[in-house]
Amino acid sequence: MSGDKSNIFLSPPNGLYWVHMLLLDTPVKSLSRLMPKYVSLLEKLGILTLGDMLRHIPFRYEDYSQISTIDSVTIGEVSTIIGEIVKLKTIRAWKKKMFITEAFLEDESGSIRATWFNQPFLMNTLAEGKEIRVSGKISSGKSGIYFSNPAWEFSRREPTNTGRLVPVYPETDGLSSKWLRWQLQNIFQADVRFDDPLPETILQKLKLPPLEKALRFIHFPETENQYLLARKRFAFEEMFLLQLRSIQMKSRWQQEHSVSIHFDESLIKQFTIALPFTLTNAQRKAAFQILKDLEKNHPMNRLLNGDVGSGKTIVAAIASLQAAAAGFQVAIMAPTEVLARQHFLTFSELLKNHALTIALLTNAYQEKNEPQTTGHKSQTIIKETKSAQKTNLLTDISSGEINLVIGTHALIQKSVKFKNLALIIVDEQHRFGVTQRAYLQQEITSINDGLPGKIPHFLTMTATPIPRTLSLAYFGNLDLSLLDEMPKNRKPIITEIISPGRREKIYDFIRQEIHAGRQVFVILPLVEESKVLTEVKAATREFERLSKTIFPNLNIGLVHGKLKSTEKEKAMWDFANQKTDILVATAVVEVGIDIPNASVMIIEDADRFGLSQLHQFRGRIGRGQHQSYCFLFTSASGSASTARLKALVESENGFKIAEKDLELRGPGEFFGTRQSGLPDIAMENLTNVKLITLAHEEAQQLLSRDPRLKKHPLLAKRIRTLEINVHQE
Ligand code: ADP
Ligand code: MG
Secondary structure (H helix, E strand, O other): OOHHHHHOOEOOOOOOOOOOOEEOOOEHHHEOOOOHHHHHHHHHOOOOEHHHHHOOOOOEEEEOOOEEOHHHOOOOOEEEEEEEEEEEEEEEEOOOOEEEEEEEEEEOOEEEEEEEEOOOOHHHHOOOOOEEEEEEEEEEEOOEEEEEOOEEEEOOOOOOOOOOEEEEOOOEOOEOHHHHHHHHHHHHHOOEEOOOOOOHHHHHHHOOOOHHHHHHHHHOOOOHHHHHHHHHHHHHHHHHHHHHHHHHHHHHHHHOEOOOOOOOHHHHHHHHHHOOOOOOHHHHHHHHHHHHHHHOOOOOEEEEEEOOOOOHHHHHHHHHHHHHHOOOEEEEEOOOHHHHHHHHHHHHHHOOOOOOEEEEEOOOOOOOOOOOOOOOOOOOEEEEOOHHHHHHHHHHHHHOOOOEEEEOOHHHHOOOOEOOEEEEEEEEOOOOOHHHHHHHHHHHHOOOEOOOOEOOEEEEEEOOOOOHHHHHHHOOOOEEEEEOOOOOOOOOOEEEEEOHHHHHHHHHHHHHHHHOOOEEEEEEOOOOHHHHHHHHHHHHHHHHHHHHHHOOOOOEEEEOOOOOHHHHHHHHHHHHOOOOOEEEEEOOOOOOOOOOOEEEEEEOOHHHOOHHHHHHHHOOOOOOOOOOEEEEEOOOOOHHHHHHHHHHHHOOOHHHHHHHHHHHHHHHHHHOHHHOOOOHHHHHOOOOHHHHHHHHHHHHHHHHHOOOOOOOHHHHHHHHHHHHHHHOO
16 A cells, blocks of 8 residues: 555544545545645635645746756756765845855866855755756856856755746746645655546547546656647647537537427518518528527527627517517517617517517616607507616516517526517627626526426527637537627728827817717727726726817717716716717727617727727727728837738628637637636637547447546546536626
């Protein structure tokens, strides 16, 4: 037995039991060497178990593998030498309030000095006569060349921090890479059972190292090839898990039941003929795919992936009309109340010739700022919520009197009871998490309505076009409809990058445009989420500057994240109704509202946004018959940021821009890191088509033999942890 080995590492027996072997599940807090302080630091990194610690993967390596003789080191280069300490001292540099420890090292070729700052405790560990291995950069000074703050360890110890490829970890305050290396060394020396979730057949087939080997390779590689191979294995593993999860989700979803909604071709024809424009081919195809899905008696789960302005709303309206005309209810959810309201108006207008009752269910509406929407001389009855009427509205929803309910996400989360909800449409104006969608999906399955055993068909619409490479890994469980074609009548938006010197000229241009009857958006830069107040202050300041100094004769509105929803509504509606000429808005505020008369947009500090987001903003103009202009203000003179912004000047294709954005910033930034719940190595590989395809194929094969992963409990377990991480967002 190797109990002795693990004894060093485990807490002494507390009388209950004696553990001989460490498992990957062993909590780090039961490792005796870890003081409670470290346990909580590890927790901050998400490390709770030994397995988590081992899967804390280095993000780079220091190459200290070349061992030289002292006489062959070169200034400016990284070197490793082994030498005996012939002299050791610490001096206190009074002026700089600093301790300087110096060791003079000697080998048979010569001698060299090593210097450490503010580590006086080194005097307790180092001693004259001891031999150490030292790795670091060679500097030169008044008294010759020396190692400045090098890594070191006693030469009799196994190379861990020096003399090899040394791993560097993502750190948190107080947890150094050096500390992690020691702990990991200990773990590898203890008796650990490395249960590998990946089946051996797959490892063999793909020539990937098994878990223990891969972990040794990734933490303490002897060659670059070793860690590359290990990274490949872990990347495959993550993609494989994602694929297993999405295939399972998909098949679970398909086992659910839904109402089958007959595709009434003449109804849809009648609807499209009445539109003031013809549908694009992409819209036609997407609508057809959706209507075909609705006919099935298992639920649709489809993503309508289209650029801003590609006309997703009409497609959603067609699906809604079909479901409602067949006697079922439809819920449409928007990310904000403003957008819910706009959808309410748009759907009411689009569907006015069909005897449907449409309701808007939100919390914030007050009578004052309501536009005149009730004037339709059609059979459509429009119900709005006012606090007093809300109960009535809820009753009307549960009785089935209302066919279409439009609102925010609260719509299905609240205690709204439906009679026969057959279709849910989510308009994700924000790129909110893919994983949140999965969560939403869960909620849908337990929706409160009068169709027991049936769940609604589900359609989501994206705001940001998602590059195909990314959708492969991320949306494996969804069917995709692509709107990759813009309506024909669009005038291209003229986009320009504006350096500070041209600001005044642009202001003149704005005066002209407003004089000609147009309106202008001014978008202010994004400030970190935690700094909403800074953002509000900046917005207010800019608002005042514009109203007092620049455009004293114009009407200017302001929306920012700290306004009450009613105030936001008012600002938006004043702008929509042309009571204001300019709307100053912070990026946190949803400007997803359609204002065809707005023809100019200024984006301040444009370099601080992602390309996709800029494109998204820009999509708010160019919706009417006027020539539109988007001015990207930037004071960043760096050619890199200007080069990045050029992508917007050159293209209006949201898919291309997203592709570029993804390439420049990587999937983590593209999606917003917090949204994914995925480890970095998975993130890095989200666009690795080859790897994903491979993972997908293997996942499919495995699940066809073992659909519930009964024979692969370790995989099942890892998928569950994936789920937990995801839900903790
Ligand atoms: P998004 O995909 O960004 O949600 P919308 O559905 O809001 O786009 O459509 C943008 C605008 O284009 C709307 O004013 C809509 O009426 C109009 N539109 C939609 N489809 C077409 C089409 N086929 N031809 C012309 N205009 C269209
Ligand atoms: Mg839209």
